[in-house]
Amino acid sequence: MPTPSRLKLGIITIVFLIAGSVGIFMGLIVFIKPNFILTALGMVNISLGIFLGFRVLRKNPQASTRRSR
Numbered sequence: 001m002p003t004p005s006r007l008k009l010g011i012i013t014i015v016f017l018i019a020g021s022v023g024i025f026m027g028l029i030v031f032i033k034p035n036f037i038l039t040a041l042g043m044v045n046i047s048l049g050i051f052l053g054f055r056v057l058r059k060n061p062q063a064s065t066r067r068s069r
Contacts, residue, residue: 019045
């Protein structure tokens with residue numbers, strides 16, 4: 001399986017971070033009673049966004065374009 005490009009990882013990272021922020025906001029503020037499940041899933045999305053962001057920052061674009069002989 002080929003590794004995804006930096007652009008795809010960046011877009012997925014932003015989607016995870018936005019979805020996590022909306023989930024935490026909805027779970028803690030919008031509902032009358034705090035919704036633990038929605039808040040916990042928001043934290044999972046934030047964690048995945050941070051992990052993928054770290055992968056984007058650590059990805060070396062020159063190493064993936066070189067061919068090994």
